[in-house]
Amino acid sequence: MASRDYMHRLPDAGSSLRRPESFSRRWHIDLPLLLLLILLAGVGLVVLYSASGEESHYVKRQAVFMALAFVGMFIAAQIPLEFYRRWSPWFYLGGCCLLVAVLFFGVGAKGAQRWLQIGGFRFQPSEALKLAVPIAVAAYLHKRSLPPSFMTVVGALVIIAIPAALIVRQPDLGTSILIAASGIFALYLSGLSWKMIGSAVVMALMAAWPMWIWGLRDYQKQRILTLFNPDADRLGAGWNIFQSKAAIGSGGWDGKGYMQGTQSQLDFLPESHTDFIIAVLAEEWGMRGALFLLALYLLIIARGIYISFMAQHVFGRLLAGSITLTFFVYVFVNIGMVTGLLPVVGVPLPLVSHGGTSVITLMAGFGILMAISTERRRVLF
């Protein structure tokens, strides 16, 4: 460990002293993370094939997205961290402008307005903010002395609140919360005092009641109520949860076998290839499969935390920590919702659910993690 640490800390000038650079070092690849992601993506495609009723169309599409996402990750890994930090205000402002544009010119479906149409291309600006917000907050905190002063915290909260509020308006509560969480994680990791965290929690609890009355739409309230009494409305709001619990539960320890899940194959499971895909895996592969997937996620998160520990300066540290913890939130919220622990909010299961943009954003985030992990000691100041 000590020797590796030494190697790691060698200045550029010393490179000629070592054996020729490995591929991964030269191209800023974090090999353990890459292998874990490839494994996860592979599992995702296999489950998706079953979940989409053996229709290879979905799987092919998803494979193309995955390939694009790995390319995106690779590119994101090549960019020096300093570039992200310096340009963070512009990413952030650009993202917010796009969000404003969505409010005016956005297109959408099912009552939500989330996309911008440019030519034949549809683009969801809130995805970009998933990265822009933690980068902006980390860069903002990077410049200040830590633990943050009260004014610094207020500043960070403003940075978080503006895009979160714009996304709530679309409306897209799920994404908004995830984006806010990514910013708050950076703030939390920077050393936000427990006193402030405590008072924020108290305020949040106090705000819960007015939020319930004025903040939530009826369907959102319904979803929360369903959580507490899923059998009340089996054919309505409770249908999804009833069916996904039946799918998971009937899988047992061993599972019903690949492509043998009756719940998913007979269409009882709603959205089986998108948000509820974990139920397909749990039904067909059983608890063994579910534990395997959770282990895979745990290893990725552990690697992310390791990278954040090894980061050389505040910006990288906060950003790596934020990206990793947000990734965990994705996993937890999705599985929590499918297993009936949390209300149903549209959060996909990272790298397994069908869907293009989320894969690309996630992989870009992992690219940044790799950039952090392979960042050599540079003179930043």
Place this chain on the structure above:
Amino acid sequence: MSENLRFKDHHTEQRLFRNRMLVAIFGVVVLLGVLVARFYNLQVVNFEDYRTQSDQNRIQVRPVPPTRGLIYDRNGEMLADNRPSYTLSVVRERVKDLDATIELLGRIVRLEDSDVEKFKRRLQRRRPFEPVPLRYRLSEDEIARISVNEFHLPGVSVEAELVRYYPESKLFAHSVGYVGRINDRELSGFTEEDVRRYRGTQSIGKVGLERSYEDLLLGEVGYENVETNARGRVLRVLERQDPKPGAELTLHLDTRLQQVATEALGDNRGAVVAIDVKTGGVLAFVSQPSYDPNLFVTGISFRDYSALRDSLDVPLFNRVVQGQYPPGSTLKPMMGLGGLAAGIIRADTKVPDPGFYKLPNDSRIYRDWKRWGHGKHVDLIEGLAQSCDVYFWDMAHRWGIDGMHDIATRFGLGEKTGIDLPREYPGLFPSRAWKRGARGVPWFPGDSLNAVLGQGFVLATPLQLAVMTATIANRGTHYRPQMVMAIDGVEQPPEVLHHVDARPEHWDLVFEGMEAVVYGIHGTGKKAGAGLDFKVAGKTGTAQVVGIAQGEKYDSEALKERHRDHALFVAFAPADDPQIAVSVLVENGEGGGSVAAPVARELFFDWMSRPLEDTASRQGGRPPMISAGFRHPHPHEVAIRG
């Protein structure tokens, strides 16, 4: 460079970050633990429950309706068939927005408001996840259009169903009857067992044989466990218990004879019944006018129904078993036999007929239908041949109502014949007790004079008259009339209800009198035997529809057509070896001899001129049938009171 950076303490910052991260790691581990615990709870602790739920989800027990038993005539001609019909059905549980779905369906197929209305009513009493019919009788074109649009119509299905079809249409509406959709009233009368038996079955016998043999025709419901997907579409059958089809009925009815009778009646309203003398089997059963029973099978339209219901000709009315008419003089042969058996009259009893009759101590004059009478020496044979009223008045006066009531009952008058058809009416043959009970007045001698002529209180259905005639033709063996000859190929034995006991010479005398009706010089029913190479024995009758006041002259021209007398004729043939007995009623036909007798002649001609190979079936012995211990008539010896 920012001011702040100068004071940055990298070590403190790093320690701070590590502390925070350690807390976060703790949080991550705890929450992952929660997820693992959740999977454990769902997949291990509650595995059995969820497996059951998942199975219940996908496996449905579906009833498999049995095919309804077919109905054939005696020659194997199909009278009630099952044909596939395609029904548009909706499973409420699988449909998100019912109104939108109906709206969309309305653009794909023709949907009347009444269809939607009936559908909504059916929805309220359905079982969960049961397809509820929305439109019946889809055309090929409509089926194609629905299957093209199937993709956006979850919960909507097209189901093939066997539906009753009556190929002979009007011809057997009153005998075979029809089935119709089970209605609320029938449903509320269902026992638990009925509810089970009718699972999956939409229709039930409403009238006719379809109703009286409902239990046999229905069959036994089967079941299958099917795996369905979330939209209710059946993907495979896991297990199946086949339904048992309903019993096949073979009737005594003969399609050709039925046709002959119908054509002979022409446009007249009326009824014709022909009975196989040897078994009591009903060979022809005509109630005119008739209607198309197919209209009722999947629900008759309001317009069609009100047309049938409001018609002055009452086509829905089953004249054969529900029409209660005064039988008129058709009772005379039976009364003659009764009088002979009771010793009231003898072969040589002669009565002078001056054209009227007076009861002792009564000034009222009873006029014979023939103004100048039938002569000085009318005996039984002439009394029958010319339908002499005075002869029978004389007998009735001496005999009294009790004896007449007794003999009428033996021949099946005044009570239901017991035919295997529903809603039969009993008719009426009065007695002292009846009159006191129903009218609150005693029996008058004049009432007996009316009764012997089949007037006054006397009412009989055309079926009862046919049974009476068959009983005479049998020389006293009174069979229960039967529509069904065999069930599932097993022959149904004839059933003797009574035996009317009289001496052979009494029967001979009555036969002679009835032959004289057809062949006598003054016979009233000559048209019944015209051109036949066998002998016919019969009796004409005329039944007053409107009472004619005493002393008034009957003027048919002045009466509205519907107030004219009904024409009646009963007969059997051949007279020396009776095989077929017939009763004919023509409403407002006036002349029994002129209008009703020719109808009977057509029947006799057709039945007796069948080629020899038909004789076997005429005897009720179809080759493929298994005889179920043919019970020979075991008559109760019935003595007639003297």
